[in-house]
Amino acid sequence: MTLALEPVADPAAPLARRNPVAKLGAALLFSLPLIATLDPLTPALGLAVELALLPFFGVRYRVLARRAWPLTLAAGGILVTMVLFAADRTGALLMSLGPFAITTGVVSGALGLVLRVFAVALPGIIVFATTDPTDLADALVQNSKAPARFAIGALAAFRLIPLLTEEWQMLTLARRARGIDAGRNPVAGLRLFASTTFALLVGALRRGGRLATAMDARGFDSRVPRTYARRQRFGAADTALLVGAALLSGAALTISILTGFFNPILG
Known part of the structure; x- marks a missing residue:
């Protein structure tokens, strides 16, 4: 059974209608300066700008928050790891957890x-x-003159991602029907998870090989000039999106430098 999920974004939103390459380039231009410094101010400013622009992309806060739990879980793990095992513990002492000293430097990092x-x-x-x-x-x-073999192959792989979820459910139900269930045993659960993952990987490799052969048989690598059913226009609004992303990321970095928070990752 497949559940109907609420759409993440409204395709009619102003910035959602922009050229895909412009949106991808804007994301890269905005993200790259954020990893040039270790201070918390620059990414905080960048995150504030991103959250403020979400409605213009038609993205719903509630749906995004509900679906971003893997990212939240990963961030929580990073926070705990950094607080407990950070090598640099400079700054004022805030609290001690046995052998672990929690300082302002640790919290900032x-x-x-x-x-x-x-x-x-x-x-x-x-x-x-x-x-x-x-x-x-x-x-x-x-628009980017990327090789058609790469772009169409990536599209085919992306289209197969939902099938992995369905196949995982089928493998789980099939094993449960055969009496293979970990119950409340965490060790057995880990072993079952590993074996199911391996079976899913084998199935994905087989499907990918069949798909690649089928695409080559249909002339996807014929090197003949192709026609397109959907023309992708790159206009002035798309250029403005790229320029705006560069200016906003530069502004966040400039504020970090002027306020003395800037801490370059190199140097």
Whole structure:
């Protein structure tokens, strides 16, 4: 059974209608300066800008928050790891947890890393939530002159991702029907998870090989000039999106430098 999920974004939103290559380029331009510094202020400013622009991309806060739990879980793990095992423990002592000294330097570094995870990941989430995969592949070939073999192959792989979820459910139900269930045993659960993952990987490799052979048989690598059913236009509004992303990321970095928070990752 497949559940009907609420759409993440409204495709009619102003920025959601922009060219896929422009949205992808804007995400890269905005994200790259955020990883140039270790301070928490720069990613915090970047995250604030991203959250403020979400409505213009048609992304719903409630749906995004509900579906971003893997990212939140990863950020929580990073925070705990940094607080407990950070090598640099300079700054004023805030509290002690046995042998672990929690200082202002540790908290600042952990907070900066967690904010950077969200600030760098969110633009990519916005791009893929507001872009049809076929439009993205067409735009990469038409506007970025990417090789058609690469773009169409990536599109085919992206289209297969939902099938992995369905196949995982089928494998789990099939094993449960055969009496293979871990119950409440965590060790047995880990072994069952590993074996199911391996079976899913084998199935994905087989399907990928069959798909690649079928695509080559249909002339996807014929090197003959192709025609496109969907023309992807790159206009002035798309250029403005790229320029705006560069200016906003530069502004966040400038504020960090002027306020003395800037802590370059190199140097």
